[in-house]
Amino acid sequence: MIRNALLATLLITATGRAENPPDTMQLLDKHLYGFSYDKDAISGRGADFLRTETENSQFVLLGEQHMDHAIPVFSGALYRMLHDTHGFRHLVVEQDPVAIEDAISPELRGKPEKIARLSKRYPSLFEFDSDEDLTLLATVGQLEGNPDAIWGVEQATGAVRYLEELLLLAPNQATRRKTQTLLDKARAMDHEPKYSVNWLIAASTPAEISALSSEFNAEKDTRAAWLLAALTKSSEIFGYYRRAEAGEFVGLFNNTVREETLKKNFIEKYRNSAKREVLPKAMFKFGSNHLYHGKNPTQAFPIGNMAHEFAIVNGMQAYGIYVISLGPNYASYKDYPDWMRPLLPIREPEFPTLVDLRGLRPYQRLYREKVPSEDQWQFRDFINGYDAVIILPNSKPATRVLGGRVNY
Numbered sequence: 557m558i559r560n561a562l563l564a565t566l567l568i569t570a571t572g573r574a575e576n577p578p579d580t581m582q583l584l585d586k587h588l589y590g591f592s593y594d595k596d597a598i599s600g601r602g603a604d605f606l607r608t609e610t611e612n613s614q615f616v617l618l619g620e621q622h623m624d625h626a627i628p629v630f631s632g633a634l635y636r637m638l639h640d641t642h643g644f645r646h647l648v649v650e651q652d653p654v655a656i657e658d659a660i661s662p663e664l665r666g667k668p669e670k671i672a673r674l675s676k677r678y679p680s681l682f683e684f685d686s687d688e689d690l691t692l693l694a695t696v697g698q699l700e701g702n703p704d705a706i707w708g709v710e711q712a713t714g715a716v717r718y719l720e721e722l723l724l725l726a727p728n729q730a731t732r733r734k735t736q737t738l739l740d741k742a743r744a745m746d747h748e749p750k751y752s753v754n755w756l757i758a759a760s761t762p763a764e765i766s767a768l769s770s771e772f773n774a775e776k777d778t779r780a781a782w783l784l785a786a787l788t789k790s791s792e793i794f795g796y797y798r799r800a801e802a803g804e805f806v807g808l809f810n811n812t813v814r815e816e817t818l819k820k821n822f823i824e825k826y827r828n829s830a831k832r833e834v835l836p837k838a839m840f841k842f843g844s845n846h847l848y849h850g851k852n853p854t855q856a857f858p859i860g861n862m863a864h865e866f867a868i869v870n871g872m873q874a875y876g877i878y879v880i881s882l883g884p885n886y887a888s889y890k891d892y893p894d895w896m897r898p899l900l901p902i903r904e905p906e907f908p909t910l911v912d913l914r915g916l917r918p919y920q921r922l923y924r925e926k927v928p929s930e931d932q933w934q935f936r937d938f939i940n941g942y943d944a945v946i947i948l949p950n951s952k953p954a955t956r957v958l959g960g961r962v963n964y
Contacts, residue, residue, distance in 0.1 A: 577919075577922055578919065578922070580898070580919070580922050580923060580926075581902070583916065583919060583922075584899070584901070584911070584916065586915075587911060587912040587915040587916055588901060588909055588910070588911060588912075589601045589602035589605045589909070589910040589912065590602055590905075590907050590908065590909055590910075591603045591907075591908050591909075591910065592907065592908060593629070593630050593633045593634075593908060594629070594633065595629050595632055595633060595695075596632075596633060596636060597633050597636065597637070598630070598633045598634060598637055602908065602909070602910040602946075603637065605910060605912070606634070606637070606910070606944075607637065607641055609875060609914075609943070609944075610638065610642060610875045611642065612872055612873055613642070613837075613867070613872060613873050613874055613875045614835055614836075614837050614838075614866075614867040614870055614872040614873070614874065615837070615838055615839070615840060615863040615864075615866075615867050615874040615875075616634070616638055616644070616839045616840070616874070616875050616876075616877065617839075617840040617842070617847040617860050617863060617864075617874055617875065617876040617877065618631055618634065618839065618840060618841045618842075618847070618877050618879060619842060619843065619844030619845075619846070619847040619848075619860070619876065619877065619878045619879065619942065620841060620842070620843060620844060620879050621843075621844070621879070621880075621881060621887075622684050622843060623684060623686050623689075623953065623954045624688075624881045624951055624953070624954055625686075625688055625881075625951050625952045625953060625954050625955070626881050626883075626948040626950070626951035626952075627688075627879050627881055627948065627951070628686070628688035628689050628691065628692040628841075628954070629688060629692075630879070630908075630946070630948055631692055631839075631841050632691070632692050632695045632696070634839065635647060635692075635695075635696060635699075635839050636695075636699065638837070638839055639699060639700075642837065643837055644837040644838065644839055645700055645702055645705065645829075645833065645836065645837060645838075646700075646702075646704070646705060646706065646707055646825075646829065646836055646837065646838035646839070647692075647693075647696045647705065647706045647707070647838065647839050647840075647841065648706075648707045648709060648822060648825075648838050648839070648840045648841070648842075649693075649706060649707070649708055649709070649710075649840075649841050649842070650683065650684065650709070650710050650818075650841070650842040650843060650846065651682060651683055651684065651708040651709075651710050652681055652682065652683065652708055652710050652711075652712055652713045652714050653707075653708040653709065653710070653712075653786070653821060654681070654708070654712070654714060654717055654718065654721075654783075654786075655678075655681045655682050655708055655713075655714055655717075656693070656706050656707065656708030657708070658671075658674055658681075658717075659671050659674070659690075659693045659694075659697065659706065660693075660697045660703075660704075660705055660706055664697075665694075665697040665698065666694050666695075666697050666698030667694060668687070668690050668691040668693075668694040668958055669958050669959055670959075671690045671693060671694055671958075671959075672685075672687065672690050672956075672958035672959025672961060673959040673960070674959075675690060675959065675961075676749070676959045676960065676961050676964065678714050678716055678717045679746070679748070679749050679750050679751055679752070679964075680713050680714050680715065680716065680746055680751050680752055680753060681713065681714030681716075681717050682713075682714075682751075683710060683713050683751060685751070685956070686954030686955060686956060687954065687955045687956055687957055687958045688954045688955070689954065690958065691958075692841075693706060702829075702832075704825060704828060704829055707821075707822065707825035707826075707838070708821075709818050709821035709822045709825065709859070710818065710821070711786070711789060711790040711793050711794075711814060711817050711818075712756070712786040712787050712789070712790035713751075713753060713756070713790070715742045715746070715753070715755050715756050715787060715790075716739065716742050716743055716746065718783050718786065718787055719735060719738055719739040719742055720739060721779075721783060722735050722768075722772075722780060722783055722784070723735045723736060723739060725772075725779060725780045725783075726772070727772065727773075730771070731768075731771045731772060734767070734768055734771050735768060738764055738765075738768060741755060741764075742755040745758065749964055750964065753790075753794055756787070756790050756791050756794045757791075757794040757795065757797060757798050758798075759795070759798065761791045761795075762788070762791045762792065762795060765784065765787050765788050765791055766788070768784065769784045769788065772784060789817055792813065793809075793810060793813055793814050793817065794810075796809045796810035796813065797810050808854055808855050808856065811854040811855070811856045812855070812856045814856075815846070815856045815857065815858045815859055818846065818858075818859040819859050819862050822859060822862070822863075826838075835870055835872070840859075840860070840863065842859070842860070844878055844879075845858065846858045846859055846860055847859070847860030847863075847876055847878075847942075848860050848861060848876070848937065848938075848941035848942070849861055849864040849874070849876055849940065849941045849942070850937060850940060850941050851937065852937075852941070853934060853937065860874075860876060860941075864876070875943050875944070876941065876942040876943045876944070877942065877943065877944050877945075877946055878938075878942040878944070878945050878946070879945075879946045879947075879948060880892060880900075880945060880946070880947045880948065881948045881951035882904055882947065882948065882949045882950070882951060883949065883950055883951040883952050884950075886951060886952050886953065887951065888904060889904055893931070893934065894927075894928075894931070895927045895928070895931040895932070895934050895935045895938075896935070896938065897926075898923040898924075898926040898927065898935075899911060899913065899916065899923060899938075899939065899945060900945070900947070901947075904947075904949065905947055905949055906949055907949065908946065908947065908948055908949065909946070909947045910944055910945070910946050910947075911944060911945040911946075911947070912943075912944055913939055913942055913943055913944055913945060914943050914944070916939065917939055917940065920935075920936070920939050920940075923935070923939070924936060924939075
């Protein structure tokens with residue numbers, strides 16, 4: 557009896573239920589840090605906090621909502637801080653690898669207007685092609701002198717750009733004719749001046765790429781082989797969307813296989829950089845679903861999870877930031893999940909604010925109890941999957957003015 561009573565006491569103490577729980581709002585207030593930022597720097601308590609928290613980080617992961625004005629601006633300032641204070645030398649983005657190769661080529665590097673003109677020429681090459689996003693690519697390209705400052709690890713999206721290069725690499729006239737036929741078809745199917753992947757997602761495309769690959773018969777590790785393999789994998793991934801919409805049972809392969817592709821492309825870039833650098837450090841900028849530590853809401857173990865675990869293997873850590881952008885007549889708390897609200901200030905902040913999720917994590921049960929039971933799994937995965945929330949007020953939609961794309 558005495559032993560059982562002692563065990564019960566220990567269990568109660570371990571769970572904290574014998575103590576008066578802290579007030580959750582007061583606790584949240586203690587873990588809020590204000591800051592300011594512009595395109596060049598971040599400053600204030602929040603900046604000091606980030607600088608300290610990321611000191612032992614090999615990777616910093618910024619999970620975003622796409623096509624926003626403020627987030628790429630903040631990202632540029634954060635990258636500069638990580639570069640200057642912690643020796644970060646790479647930006648990893650959810651963009652086509654060839655798009656990024658072109659963006660950091662000597663002709664375009666550091667020149668946002670020229671990158672924007674390239675995006676106008678190939679509307680599907682840059683999946684996220686706002687002025688702000690392309691300016692971020694130019695900023696990092698100009699800041700970094702290394703040849704692979706930015707890693708594009710997305711599946712292929714710019715099929716027309718790929719086929720144009722394959723046309724130049726074709727080994728004979730017959731292969732050139734077949735490549736030209738596919739190029740003409742891709743241009744016709746994706747003719748609009750905006751992002752589209754109609755050719756890559758078409759049911760006929762996998763067989764067409766396979767036939768072209770056989771025609772090329774490219775040797776392993778050649779540029780042609782890489783381009784063809786990238787188109788093959790991309791048509792597979794986009795094909796899962798088409799097949800699912802048609803009622804076929806394809807699980808969540810459009811998410812899980814895509815994450816595998818992101819990881820493989822990342823590892824390829826990382827290994828190349830590791831030939832020159834000891835433990836390359838990189839900042840990631842992806843849609844927030846991709847950067848969870850653990851399983852993400854679409855039931856994949858995403859590239860963000862790999863980054864966390866990879867950093868641990870290397871004796872370091874990763875730091876995940878979930879970014880919320882707000883703005884008048886643009887976005888408010890209502891645009892974000894209700895289950896997230898217990899972790900946010902009651903009122904939408906008027907200045908940039910960081911919420912330290914690591915500091916709140918020991919008390920997560922108290923916040924989780926404020927969430928309907930059917931959504932608690934999402935809350936749990938989030939508070940353990942990200943380390944901080946950053947709220948950026950006074951944002952607005954991204955623009956497309958550079959490169960003469962005002963009406964695009």
